[in-house]
Amino acid sequence: MAARVLLVDDEPGIREAVQAYLQDDGFTVEVASDAQEGWDKLQQMRPDLVITDLMMPRVDGYQFLRQMREDDRFKALPVVFLTARGMTSDRIQGYQAGCDAYLSKPFDPDELVTIIQNLLKRRAAVVNELQGGETTDISTMARQIEEIRNLLVQRPSMVQSSSAVKIDLTPREQSVLNLVAKGLMNKEIARELDTSVRNVEKYVSRLFSKTGTNSRTELVRYALEHGLVTD
Incomplete structure (x- = not known):
């Protein structure tokens, strides 16, 4: 079964480009234009990983991540931040907030795919260990x-x-x-x-x-x- 990815970004061009690229790599991708829509789709599709922009109107990526981490269902859900803010202090703030990876725009789509694959493999390995070596994905x-x-x-x-x-x-x-x-x-x-x-x-x-x-x-x-x- 293809891994399910939720992409939250208020820029239509970014949403379309990333969705198309990830789908070409075999992922199932749902998109949302803001954090509120993202939260609704998060509960509906229960993705394996979330990619979210940081700078969004009303609710930014940090608040969206905080909302996820406060919900037991999504505490361990891998989250990748996409943002135009690439300063070291911004990345530190992102990791302190609980994101699993931080990618600055513009970025190489191949790097994003590699990050997603590594996060999903790591999560699967942890679950596999917790479940005593069972092989189900x-x-x-x-x-x-x-x-x-x-x-x-x-x-x-x-x-x-x-x-x-x-x-x-x-x-x-x-x-x-x-x-x-x-x-x-x-x-x-x-x-x-x-x-x-x-x-x-x-x-x-x-x-x-x-x-x-x-x-x-x-x-x-x-x-x-x-x-x-x-x-």
Whole structure:
């Protein structure tokens, strides 16, 4: 899946040029003309990375970044500042505000692409480490966690409207399934069950096989619909 980028800039020429260049490099790009529109689209599309101009009317890039960092959903979201202000003091202020990269206009589009790729790789590596070495990409992982949370909200009606099925699960497979259904990833499950991440991966693979599913979201949906989650 292509990484999703939100570009916020009040200059139409910059928006069009950067959007076209990034799309040519395989990114999915949404644009906004100011921070308010950017905030609305941020919540709608849940991008993997944000690029924002600093000098914008009403709400500038610093205020926009502060708004993101105050929201738990976007605390770790990579943010790149684009600005015509390239003094060392300006860059320092940008990094102190919490941006991940600072690029002065005019800039080389190839440099921007490289910065984006590096930030996304770093974020994916951190998530991969936190999740115990799981290989799902960051956008897929985030989407699956959100979908699982939504499924948990729907759990009562899903169970009532579906018939139970009989699938033979070992006690350990049942424990792993219950924890997956709570939104835990492999490293967290390994900690809960006092076992290795490799063992958890084997149990999750067996659950996929027994239920005919291919992802954690599908597994949790199937388990909830058929009354397989026991706690």
